Amino acid sequence: MDLELFSRAFENLRRQKLRSSLTLLGIVIGIASVVALISIGDGFNKSVEREFEKLGSNTLIILPGSGLATSFFAELDEDDVDTVKSVKGVENATPIYVSSQIVSFKEEKQAVLILGIDTRDHALLEDLGMLDLNEGRLLTSSDNFSVLVGSRFAEDVFEEELYLKQNIVFEGDSLRIVGITKAAGQSFGAMFDNAIVMNYKALEDITGEDLTPFRIFVKAVNKEEVQEVKDRISRALERAHGREDFQIMTASQIQESALSILGLIQLVLVFIAAISLVVGGIGILNTMLMAVMERTDEIGVMKAIGATNTLVLQLFLTEAGLIGLVGGFIGYSLGFIVALVGGVVASSSGVDLIISFEPMLLLGSLGFAFFVGMISGFLPARRASLMDPVEALREE
Amino acid sequence: MPADIIINAKNVVKTYDMGAVKVHALNGVDFELKKGEFVSIMGPSGSGKTTLLDVLSVLLRPTSGEVFINKKPISKMDDNELAKIRGKTIGFVFQTFNLINRLSAKENVMMPLWFQGVPKSDRENRAEKILFDVGLADRINHKPSELSGGQRQRVAVARALAVDPEIIVADEPTGNLDSVSGEQIMQLIKDLHKNGKTILMVTHEEELAQNAGRIVRLRDGKIVATDVVKKKEINVY
Structure with a gap:
């Protein structure tokens, strides 16, 4: 992609510092909570895995009762x-x-x-x-x-x-x-x-x-x-x-069921956190719609002097994507810090939580935030790109 | 069609649908613009002169009829292609300047060059040189709000010249200027014509229109007269 688009888009955002940062906030909060929850969940998974490694895969555990009904008496x-x-x-x-x-x-x-x-x-x-x-x-x-x-x-x-x-x-x-x-x-x-x-x-x-x-x-x-x-x-x-009237479980069975429960809890939490990303996306949509309206005459001028519809579309999409990307980066950093703090707090209260830096999570957060930005920016950007230059120019 | 015709309009009609009423802004206009010509379009308000200018400079598609730019019919082109033609062939000067207020004079002049894919350092050099040529060497980093009307219009002229277009299209270029600044801008346009640019200008002032080689008079969306202006060198200075 054209690097110029990025610097131009960045310039445009920089000129509206307050509005851009408020819009960022929505994405920051969304990404931060998702990242924190994923990191903490993974930390749990890792410590569970580590414990079961210690238990050894040649371990079996016998417990009384084969099901709910019998477990009280067996x-x-x-x-x-x-x-x-x-x-x-x-x-x-x-x-x-x-x-x-x-x-x-x-x-x-x-x-x-x-x-x-x-x-x-x-x-x-x-x-x-x-x-x-x-x-x-x-x-x-x-x-x-x-x-x-x-x-x-x-x-x-x-x-x-x-x-x-x-x-x-x-x-x-x-x-x-x-x-x-x-x-x-x-x-x-x-x-x-x-x-x-x-x-x-x-x-x-x-x-x-x-x-x-x-x-x-x-x-x-x-x-x-x-x-x-x-x-x-x-x-x-x-x-x-x-x-x-008894159950025998292998260590790996127990591990699997523990991990699958953890996984389910994590999925639900991440889903809830992801809702705030939707809200963040709507924030971007709103900001970009406002920007398009405010810059109608600018869009008209750009088109008159040779900007193609495609370029106008790309410019506004890039601006929206950039909000997402920057929000994603700040959100990731914040989420990771929260997870680290959570790890320390958990450890001090006896729960072993291994928080580690996962490059894929960073890339995923950035990519996803950029994607949310672009999706939210699409409607406003399309509106800008399809503007009639004559009408846009005459609008004061 | 002779080789030196840049813009050719054939039976152009432009109708605006205003709900119940249909407004015929242009009602069958034929027009030719030859390379190196200076043409003024004149007419009372509502005569369709700005609409004609928009159609001739491919900002606006006619309802019917055809416009050829360098012999190519625009009805066959999509919006992106029209934008490219505008960017490369036509330099616009508007009555209300239409500079981008957030950008400095230099950045405004650089913008059309960006659309043409000119590398950044070349854009800067070219913008600085043109601003120097129009007498704004000491204003290149000023924002439009820090410039007088005349200076703003000169930035707009510089922007129009950035890509070295064949045609300069000017819509009442002195309409928002005081008489001194207006004369300076007019002189600038005359100089451009002397240096080989083709000029198409809309004005409602007879005196300004007389600067052109040909005056096209519009009334009710039709060309009612075409006057050839006799060359008479009057130098005010």
Whole structure:
């Protein structure tokens, strides 16, 4: 395209600074919100993906209940863990128990989540990235009154931060903190981050409850075989239970469903943000219509002295496109900054959000904003190009 | 058609449809403009002289009849082609100057050159030279609002000359000027004619029309008389 058109169009916009910048604002807001939402959504996706990478593609998770109706009543039991362990292709399996309890620390009471684990299978949980120690030590089978706490739990749950060797009181018993785990990811890791972890037998003893596994984590010998292992576990458990009152998910299945939900939410939000772009486009349409009306005599002169309809059309289209392009650039920058700030805020409240610069998003924003400008400018530009020079000249 | 006829109009009719009434601005006009001629179009208000000028300078298409520019019929051309012909062949000088007020004198003069695809540096050189020629060397970066009427019309003449067109079309070029400025502009136009430009001028002042070699008189959309002006060199200065 003719570079002259761009400089001429830019000149024309520059001469109407206030009006041009107000028109820009519509596009800026639209593009900024779209960019921010896409960046933040992608950040979520990336951190989810990263977490599942840690979980490993040879991981399977068994949960009670096959659907809504049965999930309240269906239970897994301790024998199921042994059944799963004996299935061909299973390297190891370990249950996790969950109990919601009131504990106190220095006069302060809090409702917390206590996770019961089988200390024999630490290695598996460590593999899954759930029991990375920040300080202290892991639990042994004789640790009945020793517990681990998640790093976030240590910091946030009580007024005072918890440290190693301090005691939490639970049902009259003192539980000694022997280890603090590292902050892990979002879904399973987050569960460990925000909980007390102890030997499940000790948990049953103290509460007097007969706990059943909340989840059973399974590690397959090799990842190529995950689907077959899943089918075998399914058959073995079905035989044991007499019916299919459980679900087995592979890590990649969970990841897919998590990502597809995220994707849907993101799509809806971006769609809403895109509506503001339409409003921005109408702003450009309005501004350009005004410009065409104001510059009627100028258009007449231009045509009289040799400007073709095509050139007049291109000039006004370029002006509209430029508003879009500049708005797109400012909007992108603003949106990216918002996403960065959002990333920092999210990280400080425990949600891992990876905001990264995506060249395609920049190009896409610029291209789309330019396109919105051109579309909005088309009607006014066409009106200008089809103006009768004689009538335009005589108009004062 | 002899080779030196630049504009040739044949039985041109221009009708304006004003709702219930049809106004015949031009009612069968035949006209020839030869290369190097200076023709004045005269007539009372509403006689159709401006309409004729618009049609002859291909700003306006006739309702019927045909206009040939350098032997080419304009009815066969689309609007873009007409714009190109105007840009290359015809330089316009309007009664109300019609400069673009946002642009400096130089930028105004450069504009038609842009439409002809002349590179920017060449445009600047050419615009500066022409503004110098019309006596505005010290005003090239002034906006029209910073110039007197006479100076504005000189910028307009400079703009008309920018592409070095064959024909200068002037519609009451002195109509909005005081007598001194008007005489200067008229002198400028006469000089252009002396230097070989073909001039087509609309005026309602007999004295100005006498500068031409031929006066075409219009009444009610028809040419009622064509006078050949006898050469009599009167130099005011």
